Amino acid sequence: MAKRSSQASPRSVVVIGLGRFGRSLALELMEGGDVDVLGIDSDPALVDDLAGHLTHAVVADSTKEEALRQLSVHEFDRAVVGIGTNLEASILTVSTLLQFGIRNVWAKAISESHARILTQLGAHKVIRPEHEMGLRIAHLVRGRMLDYIEFEDGFAMVKTTPPTPLLGLTLGAAQLRSKYRVTVVAHHSPGEGFTYATPQTLMEEDDVIIVSGQIRDVEAFSSLS
Secondary structure: OOOOOOOOOOOEEEEEOOOHHHHHHHHHHHHOOOOEEEEEEOOHHHHHHHOOOOOEEEEOOOOOHHHHHHOOHHHOOEEEEOOOOOHHHHHHHHHHHHHHOOOEEEEEOOOHHHHHHHHHHOOOEEEOHHHHHHHHHHHHHHOOOOEEEEOHHHEEEEEEOOOHHHOOOEHHHHOHHHHHOEEEEEEEOOOOOOEEOOOOOEOOOOOEEEEEEEHHHHHHHHOOO
16 A cells, blocks of 8 residues: 655545546546546455546555555545445545545535534535436426526526527516516527626527526426426
């Protein structure tokens, strides 16, 4: 097991678990070119597959505190645990990272009970990729939405086209906040880039808008015809 020779930089991220989720995340982080990524997995085949693509890719048992210390994982500010099916390894790894005092620990969960345990341990962000993607796609399938992002407390932002009844109106004239309880935050016309929306923004066919509001309100707005 190779020991890292220097402290992790503030731009470093450790990704533990290099299955489909961890691999995709690690490679995407590397794509930007400004983040160092240490990838860790107990499976040599997964590590070998990423050798040369990450800053470091190492075979190690992440449930062993000493193994993580030898890799200077305790010096990182950000860590993502992508271990899914091995619940014991997921829980022990997250627990160790939190004991290290790592300030941002993200962890993947494969079920509601798994997510609840990780949250109770103190993971700063628990994600369920398959579940969240299913919810997102369900919203997109329902109506005219082109993209959908859900936040906490029932708030969402959607990328959609202007409803037919509002075509030819400016945002000021449409009175979206009072009538539909939503806000258009950005606007895109064909052949142009997105711009911040203003009361003078005119909604026309083939335009694209970014709408924010409570989930039920943005869903209702995107379903107008």
